[in-house]
Structure formats: structure tokens, C-alpha cells
Amino acid sequence: MRKAVLALLCLPLAANAQREVVLHFDLKNASQTDTITLSWGANNKSMTPLITNIPATETKDVTLPLNEPRVVVLGMKGKAGSMEMLLAPNEDVTISGRIRSNNKKTIDGMRVRGAAYQEEYTNAVHFYQSQVDSIDKVVQYEYRDIFRLISTSKQNGNEQAIADMYKTQHGKDYIERVIGSFKMRDELLEEIISQHKDNFMGPLLMIRLVGRLSKSYRDMYNSLSDAAKQSYYGREVKDEVYPPTLVGDIAPTVTVQNTEGNEKMLSFTRHGNKYLLLDFWASWCEPCHKEIPNLKRIYETYHAKGLDIIGISADKNVDDWKGALEEQKEPWCNYIDINRQAISEYKVQYIPSIFILDADGNIIAEKLRGKELSDFIDKLFAE
Numbered sequence: 001m002r003k004a005v006l007a008l009l010c011l012p013l014a015a016n017a018q019r020e021v022v023l024h025f026d027l028k029n030a031s032q033t034d035t036i037t038l039s040w041g042a043n044n045k046s047m048t049p050l051i052t053n054i055p056a057t058e059t060k061d062v063t064l065p066l067n068e069p070r071v072v073v074l075g076m077k078g079k080a081g082s083m084e085m086l087l088a089p090n091e092d093v094t095i096s097g098r099i100r101s102n103n104k105k106t107i108d109g110m111r112v113r114g115a116a117y118q119e120e121y122t123n124a125v126h127f128y129q130s131q132v133d134s135i136d137k138v139v140q141y142e143y144r145d146i147f148r149l150i151s152t153s154k155q156n157g158n159e160q161a162i163a164d165m166y167k168t169q170h171g172k173d174y175i176e177r178v179i180g181s182f183k184m185r186d187e188l189l190e191e192i193i194s195q196h197k198d199n200f201m202g203p204l205l206m207i208r209l210v211g212r213l214s215k216s217y218r219d220m221y222n223s224l225s226d227a228a229k230q231s232y233y234g235r236e237v238k239d240e241v242y243p244p245t246l247v248g249d250i251a252p253t254v255t256v257q258n259t260e261g262n263e264k265m266l267s268f269t270r271h272g273n274k275y276l277l278l279d280f281w282a283s284w285c286e287p288c289h290k291e292i293p294n295l296k297r298i299y300e301t302y303h304a305k306g307l308d309i310i311g312i313s314a315d316k317n318v319d320d321w322k323g324a325l326e327e328q329k330e331p332w333c334n335y336i337d338i339n340r341q342a343i344s345e346y347k348v349q350y351i352p353s354i355f356i357l358d359a360d361g362n363i364i365a366e367k368l369r370g371k372e373l374s375d376f377i378d379k380l381f382a383e
Helices: 118-142 144-155 159-167 169-195 201-210 215-222 226-230 232-241 286-305 318-328 341-345 370-382
Strands: 005-007 020-028 035-040 051-055 061-065 070-076 083-087 092-098 111-113 254-257 263-266 275-281 307-313 333-336 353-358 363-366
Touching (some): 118 144, 118 201, 144 169, 169 215, 201 226, 226 232, 254 333, 254 341, 286 370
Parallel strands (some): 275 307, 307 333
Antiparallel strands (some): 020 061, 035 070
16 A cells, blocks of 8 residues: 655744654544545644545654654535544554444544553543533533523523522522532632643643633643743743733734635734724624624714724634524624634634734734724824
């Protein structure tokens, strides 16, 4: 069986320090339509897949340039699920398994050999998730009557029954119990991170177990060793817990998708307006919907005077996004950030996130909402 070597030389790595990891695939029972995709994992940035459409019917040697330990996710076309691999430079890794042709069409029975950190990483993730599941199950069992009431009330569209339940002593006890369960999660996370604070594994687990981080995790970040902070994942965590400001920078050029499904490059240098407001939002975001009347007032008041608005949705589902557009009937242009490139470039940590640009495309304000946003815009046009 012929072997091929695939090299990703276009990755943004330092040319004078480039190292690599070699992956050997040994997959049984693959069909002619089974293909493999490799993507970065444990990453809150938008990144395009490393490699797509690797035929699973052939044994392939895949060479990836890699300077630091990174999580890579293996997925297969037409099959649910994925497999995480924690790879390091200069490793020779074998991925083996039998592709099951069943109705579930899931990836299972896969093994990774030769990845030095794989077991430590997966054990930490599985331990945390199993403990969190146990905490949640205890709460669900203790307050199973409340869970049934919430489920039934939502099915019947009776939100008032839920609100009334929360006013009872039993409902208040439930809320306190839930708050306590979240405290237990935080303590568990702190314990796990403290055990891995001396290298890249600490910040990696922060991202993997928490997801999007906020300023509330600064103490946890500060507890990491210098080596951990200087690692790839340490730098990622720092950007999230100590978010850099974009005020004073030229607004990044981004590629998004319009309602017709076509890609659109948005470049904001000399965009033709006195001021431009970029609104990052999503169909499922209640605070975003609450902000829309304020944006409409701003638009109606100042559009004729030189203000425009562009909406950029963080939705993953195009139909959900289009449904929200139909409901809100916003009079400005809207796009969807399917690949999350705009969210990454603008370092969006929460939504709504709003940025104000001047006529030259400079960012002059960011993350304003409500009255603070209205007062800022009013002051701009009063000058």
C-alpha cells in the first residue's frame, strides 16, 4: 500500500526553529468514502483545519510542523464524535483502530501510541468531567421534582410556573444548592490546575475544562509557573484573563458570510462614514436582543448624520441567525462569522461586544453597552 507524506509548510511557525511530529495511521475497515480531518483543539481562536479529506482507506504518514505541545483533534466525515491527541515536537505517533460500520456512525475504538503527554491529559480531562457529572447528578436527584416541573413547564410554555417555584423556600434552597455545586466545581478545577501549574499542561487544562476564560480566572493564571505562562497555552490564557485593548488600532480586516451564503471581506479603512459601529451578537444571546432597541435608536438618530452599523453574528447555525434577523428586522447590514475569524481578530470574549470606528478605521471605543454606549455616541456627534 502506497504511503504519502503531507507537510503543512504554510503554518505560521518560526522558520529557524521549526520542528515536527509524524503521525502514522493504521485504520481497519475503512470505506472508500471515509476521510480524516485534523484540526487544532483546546483553542478558543478561530483556526482553519490543518488537513482535510485524508483518505482513511490508505495508511498515511502525515507530517505536521509543531514547535510546542498542542492538542490536535481527529474527525471523520460522516461520523459523529472526534478524538483528541496531545502531540509534542519530534514525536512519532501511531493512530490505530477499527472503523465500525454501524448505525451510530461514531468514532470509537481508536488508540494513540507514542504521544508522551496523551495519558496525563486524557486522565485529567476524564477525571474532571466525571466528578462534575457526579456533582450534577446528586443535585438532579435531590431536586428531581424541580427538574420535572421545569421540564414540564417549558414544554407547556408556562414560564410563570417556573418563576413562582423560584419564589418558594424549596426553590430558594435549590438555587443555593446549585450555587454550592458551582463552588465545588471551582474548587475541583483549582485542585487540578495546581497539580499541573509547572508546565504547559496547567493553562491547557484551564482552556479545555473551562472554555472561554474571563478576568475571574486571573488568580489561577497568576499561580502558574513562568514556564507555563510562556507556553503557547499560557499565552492564550493571558490574552483571555488580561484581554488586550484594541483601542487605537486599525480595525482588523475580516472575512464573513452574508445571508446569501457568499463570503465577504470587510475592510474598514476609510469605510465612507464618520463613524462605524460593529456589533458582535448571536440569536441565542438574550443581552444582545435587549441591546437591539438601543442600537435602533442610535441608528435612527445618527445614520443620516454619518453613522452606520454592521452586525456580526457568532451563531454556528445559519438558520438560527436568519430567523433572528427576520424577527429583529434590523435596518443595517448583517453577516455571520461561521469560521469565527472575526471573533478571534477582535478578541471577543463575550457578547454583545461593540466596537466604534472613526472615518479612517481606527478603533476609538470598545465593549460599550446601554446608556454608556448611547452617551458615547451622543458625545461624538455633539462635538
